[in-house]
Amino acid sequence: MLLWLQFMGLAFGIAMIYLTVLFFKRKDFNKTDLIMWILVWLFFIFMTLYPSFLYGIMEQLSIKRTLDFINISLFAFFSVVIFYLYNVNRRNTKRLEEIVRKLALEKGEKQKL
Amino acid sequence: MEQQNIVWIIIPAKDEERHIGKVIEETKRYSEYFNNILVVDDGSSDSTTEIAKQQSVQVIRHIINLGKGAALKTGCDYAIKKGAEIIIAMDADLQHEPKEIPNFLKVLKENNADIIFGYRKLTGEMPLILKFGNFFINTMFSLLYNIQVRDSQSGYRCFTKQAYQKIRWQSFDYSMESEMIARAGKNKLKYKEIPIQTIYHDKYKGTTVFDGIRIVVKMVWWKISRSV
Numbered sequence: 001m002l003l004w005l006q007f008m009g010l011a012f013g014i015a016m017i018y019l020t021v022l023f024f025k026r027k028d029f030n031k032t033d034l035i036m037w038i039l040v041w042l043f044f045i046f047m048t049l050y051p052s053f054l055y056g057i058m059e060q061l062s063i064k065r066t067l068d069f070i071n072i073s074l075f076a077f078f079s080v081v082i083f084y085l086y087n088v089n090r091r092n093t094k095r096l097e098e099i100v101r102k103l104a105l106e107k108g109e110k111q112k113l
Numbered sequence: 114m115e116q117q118n119i120v121w122i123i124i125p126a127k128d129e130e131r132h133i134g135k136v137i138e139e140t141k142r143y144s145e146y147f148n149n150i151l152v153v154d155d156g157s158s159d160s161t162t163e164i165a166k167q168q169s170v171q172v173i174r175h176i177i178n179l180g181k182g183a184a185l186k187t188g189c190d191y192a193i194k195k196g197a198e199i200i201i202a203m204d205a206d207l208q209h210e211p212k213e214i215p216n217f218l219k220v221l222k223e224n225n226a227d228i229i230f231g232y233r234k235l236t237g238e239m240p241l242i243l244k245f246g247n248f249f250i251n252t253m254f255s256l257l258y259n260i261q262v263r264d265s266q267s268g269y270r271c272f273t274k275q276a277y278q279k280i281r282w283q284s285f286d287y288s289m290e291s292e293m294i295a296r297a298g299k300n301k302l303k304y305k306e307i308p309i310q311t312i313y314h315d316k317y318k319g320t321t322v323f324d325g326i327r328i329v330v331k332m333v334w335w336k337i338s339r340s341v
Contacts, residue, residue, distance in 0.1 A: 101187045103175075103176055108171070108173035108191050111173070
């Protein structure tokens with residue numbers, strides 16, 4: 001029988017798959033994004049339903065409690081996500097600056113006094 | 114004083130409709146010392162551009178706000194493309210007295226300097242938090258970059274085209290003033306300082322305490338990453 005926590009995890013995973021498909025239909029995501037994120041959510045659902053799957057990995061890493069393992073994994077995952085987003089943000093800020101400055105300079109060139 | 118070099122005054126401005134007209138008007142009184150005034154409107158939502166244009170000066174505009182550093186860089190790039198040899202950067206909020214322009218040029222030429230920093234005298238007018246912040250940042254400069262400046266946060270500066278090419282900053286915001294000093298120190302540019310009169314019109318504008326903290330963090334980061 002499913003525990004409440006597992007049920008919530010399952011519902012969350014399904015909701016995220018729905019959102020992923022929705023973003024794909026709206027053309028915000030391409031096929032690669034769709035496949036990658038669906039795999040992430042399926043893995044999440046699988047881990048929720050069969051937590052014993054993790055025990056082998058936990059033993060290898062000498063982690064006793066499942067919650068500790070989840071915390072460590074999430075910390076590592078979000079660190080990567082933050083690093084990636086930081087990089088994307090930096091790149092976009094730089095691009096934006098270049099565009100705005102280029103537009104200003106071009107407009108200035110056309111200006112007559 | 115007879116000017117020989119092509120001198121441009123660059124005024125980055127953001128939402129300065131209250132002051133920009135007066136700043137340009139006052140600056141024009143010293144027009145014998147410079148060739149052009151350029152206002153860089155950094156995405157103002159008020160009529161800064163329109164007021165500046167009414168005064169018959171050149172105006173270029175960022176379609177969105179990028180920050181003072183980006184605005185001044187756009188202005189300097191434009192001025193140099195148009196043949197500027199000496200650039201004077203001043204604020205648009207009437208903090209800086211245009212009467213100092215001849216003095217900047219005189220000190221630059223007499224000392225054959227690359228860059229002149231205006232420094233605000235520590236009068237009672239300067240808010241206490243600014244005094245402390247400035248002292249702290251100046252001390253950090255001395256420790257990290259071995260460059261002694263009395264006022265690292267004053268935006269009233271004058272530099273040559275050659276110096277600009279060496280100090281061309283990457284910062285968008287108020288940390289640009291610090292990056293300029295750090296780059297000047299790194300490139301061993303010849304600098305001088307002159308006292309300037311400062312009038313504080315709006316205590317909610319300019320560098321905040323949080324900007325100060327960010328500037329110090331950036332200074333340390335520039336040093337560690339060797340980006341400056």
